[in-house]
Amino acid sequence: MSSEIKFNKDEDAxxxxxxxxxxxIPSEIWTYFTQRELLDLWWAPEPWKCETAELHFEPNGRWTYAMISPENDKYFGNVRYHEINQxxxxxxxxxxxxxxxxxNINLPSSNxxxxxxxxxxxxKLTINIHFKSPQEMKQLCEMGFEEEFKTRLNQLETLLNKKD
Structure with missing residues (x-):
């Protein structure tokens, strides 16, 4: 059974x-966020797929990836890592x-x-996401971010449960 996902928006902040x-255990969850072959298994909400081009998990390192639709349309993302407390x-x-x-300056970036x-x-996995403005947060939420966020974490949980 899936555990509850808390998803709270503070539009003012x-x-x-x-x-x-x-x-x-934490180290197991950690590896699913830091290894490319594991991220590719769950980061894209099904039926989409994630395909990592590169991942350098280190301060100032990058993760570049494509989200691939069932029709084979590709949307690209980039993550820049900052501080890492192993x-x-x-x-x-x-x-x-x-x-x-x-x-892509037409879509919001977030920290x-x-x-x-x-x-x-x-x-306990906690994720705090900060946007430059309430408008940017609203734009991402209007693109279905909450559902995508929850789907990702539930997919991760399902994947981890299959290992047990």
Whole structure:
């Protein structure tokens, strides 16, 4: 059974808070966020696929990827890693790009802080997402971000449960 996902929007502060508890230990959840072959298994909400072009998980490193629709349309994204506290937290700036990696200025970028905390039940994953403005947050939410966010985390949970 899936655990609940908290998804709270603060429009005045232009932030989203997400939280989910997994029954797995923090180091296991961590690897699914930091290894390209594992990210590709769950990052895209089904029936879409994620295809990583490069991933360098280190401060100032990058993750570039494509989200591929069932019709084979591709949408590109880029993550720039900042501070990494091994096994505990990291932050990134997530942006939409074109195929060459050029920033798409018509779509919002956001700063994410991801935390992995051991709890009695396993791991509490917290994700704080900050936008430049309430308008940018609203734009992303109007694109179906909440459903996509929840679908991703539930897919990750399903994948982890299959391993057990």
């Amino acid at each position: 232009a932030t989203i808070y997400g939280m989910k508890v997994f029954k797995n 096994g505990r937290s990291f932050d990134w700036t997530k942006s939409f790009t074109d195929e060459q990696g050029n920033l 994410w802080l991801l935390g992995f905390t051991g709890v009695d039940e396993g791991t």
